[in-house]
Amino acid sequence: MTQVGFAVGVLMTPAYIYGSQSVVSKAGELFGVKPAFTDLLVFSMVLSALLGVVAIIIGDVVGTLYYEFKIAESTVLIFEATGLTHYIVVNAVVRSIVNTLLSSIYLLPVLGALKGASGLITYLVVVMILVPAGVTLGLLASIVGLSVIYFVDVRRPWSIAQLLPPVILASSGVYIPVHMIPLALRVVGYITPVPFVVETLQWITLLFNESRIAQYLFFLTAIYALYVTVSVLAINSVDRVVRK
Numbered sequence: 001m002t003q004v005g006f007a008v009g010v011l012m013t014p015a016y017i018y019g020s021q022s023v024v025s026k027a028g029e030l031f032g033v034k035p036a037f038t039d040l041l042v043f044s045m046v047l048s049a050l051l052g053v054v055a056i057i058i059g060d061v062v063g064t065l066y067y068e069f070k071i072a073e074s075t076v077l078i079f080e081a082t083g084l085t086h087y088i089v090v091n092a093v094v095r096s097i098v099n100t101l102l103s104s105i106y107l108l109p110v111l112g113a114l115k116g117a118s119g120l121i122t123y124l125v126v127v128m129i130l131v132p133a134g135v136t137l138g139l140l141a142s143i144v145g146l147s148v149i150y151f152v153d154v155r156r157p158w159s160i161a162q163l164l165p166p167v168i169l170a171s172s173g174v175y176i177p178v179h180m181i182p183l184a185l186r187v188v189g190y191i192t193p194v195p196f197v198v199e200t201l202q203w204i205t206l207l208f209n210e211s212r213i214a215q216y217l218f219f220l221t222a223i224y225a226l227y228v229t230v231s232v233l234a235i236n237s238v239d240r241v242v243r244k
Contacts, residue, residue: 035206038114043205045110046126047174050197052103053134055165057096058141062161064091065145088142088235096138100131125204129217132224133197139231140192146235173198193223 014023020037028034035043065088104127111119111126141164148160171181171189178186178195189195200220 031202031206033206039206042111042114042119042122043202045107045114046122046201046205047198049104049107049126049130050133050194050201051169051174053100053130054137054168054194056099056103057134057137058144058164058168059161060095060099061092061138061141062145062148062164064095065142066149069149085232085235088146089139089232092138092142093135096134097131100134101127104130122205126201129197129200129204129220132220133193136193136224136227136231139228139235143231143234168192168194171195193220193227196220196223 023040024034024037107126108120108123111123113119115122141161144160144164167185167188169175171185171187172178172192172194173181173189174194178189178198181189186195196219200217
């Protein structure tokens with residue numbers, strides 16, 4: 001409900017103060033195409049799901065790794081049963097998929113109510129984009145978690161999990177257009193796939209250009225493959241270091 005409240009408030013507050021037509025007009029100046037107010041609400045709802053995916057996955061993956069390796073001290077058991085790389089990848093992939101689906105399921109009735117049958121199609125497309133994004137974030141969060149556990153002396157490691165989501169979201173174009181974000185902060189955002197996801201969701205919900213949507217989906221697929229490959233290689237490197 002918090003995500004729905006955020007999505008509604010971010011749009012309805014200025015609409016209440018200035019009027020819905022003023023909001024639509026400003027959005028037209030921003031995006032280059034004047035969208036319908038309902039489409040803006042759909043875009044806001046979809047972005048709120050992305051907020052939840054980023055926050056929940058990073059917190060869950062980093063917290064789970066810290067508990068398993070520092071508090072429960074399961075390192076030896078994991079090495080004997082499977083191996084660090086296999087454990088981390090399965091943990092990141094499975095938990096990220098489940099968390100992504102659970103944190104975005106509210107979009108199904110919301111988009112259905114806003115757009116009818118086409119809203120259900122929009123929901124399926126959005127989930128197809130969010131799930132691999134969640135898996136990628138889970139793998140990147142695993143690298144951060146392993147670094148905190150084995151290579152960095154942090155008194156309050158849970159603060160890392162609390163700090164990362166706001167930084168990633170602020171640098172990825174969720175709150176303001178990415179071209180308005182300072183370069184140093186923008187670089188942080190592009191370490192993750194979130195900026196590309198935001199742009200793809202924008203084209204799907206607001207601009208409806210099928211060729212551009214296809215381009216973004218193809219580009220996202222390549223980006224996901226790159227992030228997953230780099231993440232697995234990094235986790236393999238940590239595995240070798242830890243075993244020594």
